[in-house]
Amino acid sequence: MFFLFDSILVVCALYFSLVLRFDFNVEPEYIRFFKLSIIPVILITIFFNNVFKLYSNVWKYASIEELLSIVFSISLSNIVFMIYSYFVTYKMLETQYYRFPFTVLVIFWILSLISFGGTRFLSRILSHSRNLSTNDKDNINILIVGAGDLGVTLMKEINKHSELNYNIVGFVDDNEDKQGKMINNVKVLGGRNDIVNICKKYNVKEIIISIPSMNLDTKKEIMNICKSTSCKLKIIPGIYEIIDGKVNISQIREVNIEDLLGREPIKLDNENIRGYIEDKVVLVTGGGGSIGSELCRQIAKFNPSKLLILDIYENNAYNLQLELKYEYPKLYTEVLIASVRELERMKEIFNKYRPYVVFHAAAHKHVPLMEDNPGEAIKNNIIGTYNVALCSHDFGTKRFVMISTDKAVNPTNIMGASKRFCEMIIQAFDKISNTEYVAVRFGNVLGSNGSVIPIFKKQIAHGGPVTVTHPEINRFFMTIPEASQLVIQAGAMASGGEIFVLDMGKPVKIVDLARDLIKLSGLEPDKDVKIEYTGLRPGEKLYEELLMDEIALTSTEHKKIFVEKPMNIDMDFINESIDEFKNVLNDGDTERIFEVMQRKVPTYTRTKNDKKNVDLELNKSHKNANKSKNDIKECAYEN
Secondary structure: OHHHHHHHHHHHHHHHHHHHHOOOOOOHHHHHHHHHHHHHHHHHHHHHHHHOOOOOOOHHHOOHHHHHHHHHHHHHHHHHHHHHHHHOOEEEEOOEEEOOOHHHHHHHHHHHHHHHHHHHHHHHHHHHHHHHHOOHHHOEEEEEEOOOHHHHHHHHHHHHOHHHOEEEEEEEOOOOOOOOOEEOOEEEEEOHHHHHHHHHHHOOOEEEEOOOOOOHHHHHHHHHHHHOOOOEEEEOOOHHHOHHHOOOHHHOEEOOHHHHHOOOOOOOOHHHHHHHHOOOEEEEEOOOOHHHHHHHHHHHOOOOOEEEEEEOOHHHHHHHHHHHHHHOOOOOEEEEEOOOOOHHHHHHHHHHHOOOEEEEOOOOOOHHHHHHOHHHHHHHHHHHHHHHHHHHHHOOOOEEEEEEEHHHOOOOOHHHHHHHHHHHHHHHHHHHOOOEEEEEEEOEEEOOOOOHHHHHHHHHHOOOOEEEOOOOOEEOEEEHHHHHHHHHHHHHHOOOOOEEEEOOOOOEEHHHHHHHHHHHEOOOEOOOEOEEEOOOOOOOOOOOOOOOOOOOEEEOOOOOEEEEOOOOOOHHHHHHHHHHHHHHHHHOOHHHHHHHHHHHOOOOOOOOOOHHHHHHHHHHHHHHHHHHHHHHHHHHHOO
């Protein structure tokens, strides 16, 4: 089609150039020369248009690059045609030659540019006109925060995708020089403090943040402002996440709770980590779980000679192995389907592979489920940890790193008490073994299996209600990569017997998380999606603590890792306790499990959470939380 159009247009442009030059009174001799030039000008034009790929572009998405291609093609075509018109002439008389005047060629260049460019950009102009004529009620009004290069590129990308039905009402930018100015007919409406008013005035439904270089404080402030608008909030990843600096629609993602928490990136001492992982056999128990799998991803970066992924559930472990083989094709990985409860199977694995480092992440972690199934917490957490720790000792493992939890501090549930006993196990083993045993204690992990965030998202997707156990309940949170990286870093610091405590930042109210997630979905809490309080579950605390009240923390060389002074735990006590736990499991008496646990873990207080206990727990937790915060401040941060 363009071949035909171009042939017609170039001939018409040349003819009208003559007509305009000679004021509609062209001499016959020039008409004859024009006729002689038709075939050459068509061939020359088609040739250069093809060189500059004017017949292979999709002109609906044409931009400045395509326009420049037209200019270059027409310019070169005219230069060649000018040479033709000067040296290939038509002899009318024996002594007289005719050729096109230079002004004809100038007019011809202008008319060619207008006609070629006009026809090619017509599809884009019509598409833009259709978008403008679309009924406003079918469009989603959006506001772009950030009028820099990324924001402008995003605007252009959105304009290419009319199927999104996005109507960009304007930009927001703190640069006063840009405010009030137009960028491709889109106005910069104000700064961050104007976002709320702009959203009300223009009925904005979605806000897209496109400031790749902003720091964490700026990011949190802008997001907190946007949260109060009831608009759906989206973000473009940092520029380092965008290949070649390009932006496309697929890279715009929903804002996550992680963005709102705004935690700083972890800085790792890579040399120390590499020293105990590189070219070593590393075993990760519970390797298919949310924490275990991320540990494997982080460990893979440090080139172990073998990475052993041990898990009882085959699907997750297998999928992780496929992922690691794709990301690290030279890494040797092997999936071991086994249960840490079975000592003989553990001995078989340790005897075959002789792991140099063990990361023990296999455990039951759901508080309410373990309250209903306390025997399983004993089997998996306590006996499973004992089995892996024993094999590490017997088969000469260099370092054993166990994942613990803040629920092990002054536990009020069987899960937390079992993890506290696991900490006692590793401290007892450390005294008798050449293996360096350590535990790493941290709080809740955002997005891990069974955490509140995925549950809340599902509840919101179904229209609510979002269920929260108590209006005052709060938790410490960190991201899965952050927790895994700090675990590996703590492992590099180990000398044996330590309980490392990770800095979890400030505690976050669960109900605030719920409200934030509802707002990020473009809905209004308690109006579009209800929040219901269901009451504390058995064994659940209002406030988690990260350290024992009677034990101080000391700082380490890493500002986010602290260490708790080891307790004096005797190995004979551990062995006797394991036998007693096995006996009570054989008896099948559930109540006796709780009784034995209370004797073995003196800080464990069983809480059933009826109304009276909830009120007592509220008062107790307030006191413990305040004392714990003071202890951390005095004993850790000042050091």
